[in-house]
Amino acid sequence: MEPTAFTGAPLDRAADERRRDPDWLAAQRDHPAARAVLAGSGGLHLTDGGSPRVALLPLSEAGGDGALLLGIDAEGPVFAVDEDLAQAPAGRVPPMVGAGGMRGEPPERTASAQRGTRVVGQREAAGALPRTEGGLAAYATALLNWHRRHRFRANCGSPSEIAEGGLVRTCPACGAEHHPRTDPVVIMLVEDGDRVLLGRQPIWPTGRYSALAGFVEPGESLEEAVAREVAEETQVTVGPPRYLASQPWPFPASLMLGFVAPWVSGEPTVADSELEDARWFTRAEVAEAAREDEDDWADASSPDVLRLPPRLAIARRLVDIWLDA
């Protein structure tokens, strides 16, 4: 087995008519270069070397009737396989493909001698992989998570079936189609001249503060969601927010939508059980924290020293954009 690295060319998701053609789908499964990303509750299989990549295993070895077609790269079709479902398709599985290390616990790493890979928690994987590989990991994780959580139809309770190679589930009884869910989340810096408002969750490492964030509610624009979340969490009123960047965060299915919003009125008061504190930081404090190496964090346990979120998080990217502006 020679895991082939994803070559960095954009994956063609084949999100079109081809997926509706059973003969075409069968040909992808039988393709001699058909490979699969393998993941399970323990995490994602990466190549076991110095510069890890997403392991692309021969589909025939990864196995599983429920293989989901991610798309086509330069060599051929690429699938995703949930190794826990492949082993016990009828059994109960946890609702999320391995999110180990999400809360700052030690990273999960398990060597898989059988596969010649190592199994790495998603957060660790996101930090370790080059950017194009991170995209592949995010796509596979998001799709596997959706299928784990949507094996039944929400409007009639019947079991549903995989269709279009995995981008759809259908009801055998009535043919209704169900598409993967992606949950938009707004994440925002509130700025007031040379200071920025950050919040802290009690579960985070000592000293860590980050951007405020929350799910978009039904019938809201992003801009309305930004204003509502800031008000709910800190009782601060903001002006029109400005969009900065987006990032998928498939744990299980979030899409982070980053903004900066000007402060208008109100002093930050924690008004929401999710946060234990929210306060202003000066540009100098934030710049100092941004210079720290993440590897030094374990030593720096003073609650009075700001620690920013890791570089893989969009919150950190928002801070870096703000510092550069």
Place this chain on the structure above:
Amino acid sequence: MEPTAFTGAPLDRAADERRRDPDWLAAQRDHPAARAVLAGSGGLHLTDGGSPRVALLPLSEAGGDGALLLGIDAEGPVFAVDEDLAQAPAGRVPPMVGAGGMRGEPPERTASAQRGTRVVGQREAAGALPRTEGGLAAYATALLNWHRRHRFRANCGSPSEIAEGGLVRTCPACGAEHHPRTDPVVIMLVEDGDRVLLGRQPIWPTGRYSALAGFVEPGESLEEAVAREVAEETQVTVGPPRYLASQPWPFPASLMLGFVAPWVSGEPTVADSELEDARWFTRAEVAEAAREDEDDWADASSPDVLRLPPRLAIARRLVDIWLDA
């Protein structure tokens, strides 16, 4: 019965601890000023006067054990009631609260003598209502649609129950929580100097062209989705997109995320069955179309004359922003 107009103050969605307190929720239902937005497969109940507003009916008249708490306005609690579910809670209902008029058919209007209201299809309502009222209509429609389509748990098939006054459904067996679904959709203008790329669906009125659009796929950033959708639909390659605006479109649960993206290469070729044509329009052509009154459209049936989407659509707002730039 005197329908009370929504007063324009932002609705407090009470998306916090209050919703977890059964006593607080019961007090909202029993509140003497408890009112409800009423909607069903036929559409939304509006006040029956010259300047229509969302009809806020006394909750006791709107009825229904399944009333969903939208939030609190200056007068008291505001609920949403699905009149079809209230009348036949165990029966089968169509999956979407009235989307009449969505495809350019004649607007649905039904006088409801019993209620002193008129029932209006959602698209007609969105166009007729002032902006703050449109937000209330979007919120109520999105939440009612989600509950219609999610009466069962997608990961175990059991019936679920309304919780937190309607912002959550829970599984009585295991306590798992399910949150309303919002589907992010990218919608984008491709620009190349003084021309813009628009596409046309066969179902649209004669001459209508609009922005390209498509659902965000799992594990994608918004920017990746813009580039992928443009390439899939027209085989055109774009550069880094720039975010312009967002708009909820709760039919049943979309959130439209508007971008403009610079053309890089490729001549538009329709490569997707959703579109029958995609082509460049000059700034002069678009500006001329933007000056036309929507009421004149019925007369203008030449396929050679560009007709822009109606002003309530974000596609039109993107065009107006592009013209002003």
